[in-house]
Amino acid sequence: MADATGVAAAASSKDPAEGLAAVAALRALQESLEELQVVNARQHGWSWQQIAAVLQVSKQAVHQKYRRLGY
Amino acid sequence: MFEKFTAEARRTVVLAQEDARSRHQGQVRTENLLICLYDPPGAESVGAEVLTRAGLPRSQAAAAVQAIARSDTSGPDAQKLWQLGIDLDAVRSQAEEAFGPGALERTRAGRRRAKEGHIPFDVAARQALELTLREALDLGHRHLGTEHLVLGLMRAEAGAAAHIMAAAGLTLDSLRAAVAELAPRP
Numbered sequence: 283m284a285d286a287t288g289v290a291a292a293a294s295s296k297d298p299a300e301g302l303a304a305v306a307a308l309r310a311l312q313e314s315l316e317e318l319q320v321v322n323a324r325q326h327g328w329s330w331q332q333i334a335a336v337l338q339v340s341k342q343a344v345h346q347k348y349r350r351l352g353y
Numbered sequence: 354m355f356e357k358f359t360a361e362a363r364r365t366v367v368l369a370q371e372d373a374r375s376r377h378q379g380q381v382r383t384e385n386l387l388i389c390l391y392d393p394p395g396a397e398s399v400g401a402e403v404l405t406r407a408g409l410p411r412s413q414a415a416a417a418v419q420a421i422a423r424s425d426t427s428g429p430d431a432q433k434l435w436q437l438g439i440d441l442d443a444v445r446s447q448a449e450e451a452f453g454p455g456a457l458e459r460t461r462a463g464r465r466r467a468k469e470g471h472i473p474f475d476v477a478a479r480q481a482l483e484l485t486l487r488e489a490l491d492l493g494h495r496h497l498g499t500e501h502l503v504l505g506l507m508r509a510e511a512g513a514a515a516h517i518m519a520a521a522g523l524t525l526d527s528l529r530a531a532v533a534e535l536a537p538r539p
Binding site: 306351 | 434
């Protein structure tokens with residue numbers, strides 16, 4: 283089953299619609315995981331500066347994105 | 354079409370959508386409708402009464418639906434990520450292990466996915482709903498109830514629900530007989 287799916291995926295990997303949709307799904311998943319981790323870090327007492335450093339983004343970016351979650 | 358549905362039949366349709374979502378399906382299928390006829394426990398639908406009487410109790414139906422659900426590669430996002438070599442189910446269970454059940458779905462991106470994700474009925478489920486209407490009309494009933502939905506599901510032969518019912522020895526005739534035995538509605 284997994285092999286058949288893999289072959290099908292390889293055969294269609296040059297289809298732009300499928301490729302782009304896969305990237306969009308990945309971005310949505312990334313957003314979810316980032317939020318879980320940021321919220322968890324705040325609950326562990328991490329500063330925005332510390333979080334930003336590990337995420338490799340600016341402190342402003344991460345603060346602006348997540349401050350409304352109330353952490 | 355939904356305006357003639359009884360409250361109970363509407364509830365079943367709504368529950369089927371939720372059931373499909375909780376199973377991370379991209380579409381609502383006939384087996385979602387079938388299993389939701391038995392919900393909520395203690396307040397089962399008329400359709401569930403028909404099914405039970407005809408020989409398909411809740412436990413048996415649930416086991417059959419679960420058996421199908423396990424062999425399914427789930428929703429559209431899961432399939433897209435799978436192409437990238439990412440197993441969404443594995444990621445989800447990791448996240449839930451660390452942050453509790455439904456962790457991914459609780460995030461903003463997750464809620465957006467759920468809201469945008471109006472889950473359409475697949476071909477067989479749509480066919481079942483149309484045949485539900487046909488069965489009610491044939492019986493001369495003015496309401497569309499869950500008992501008609503059972504008949505519609507049985508007639509939608511492309512759907513898994515029809516296969517589950519047939520495997521349990523149910524036939525269209527036995528179900529129609531069970532419907533006929535129901536007390537007339539006020």
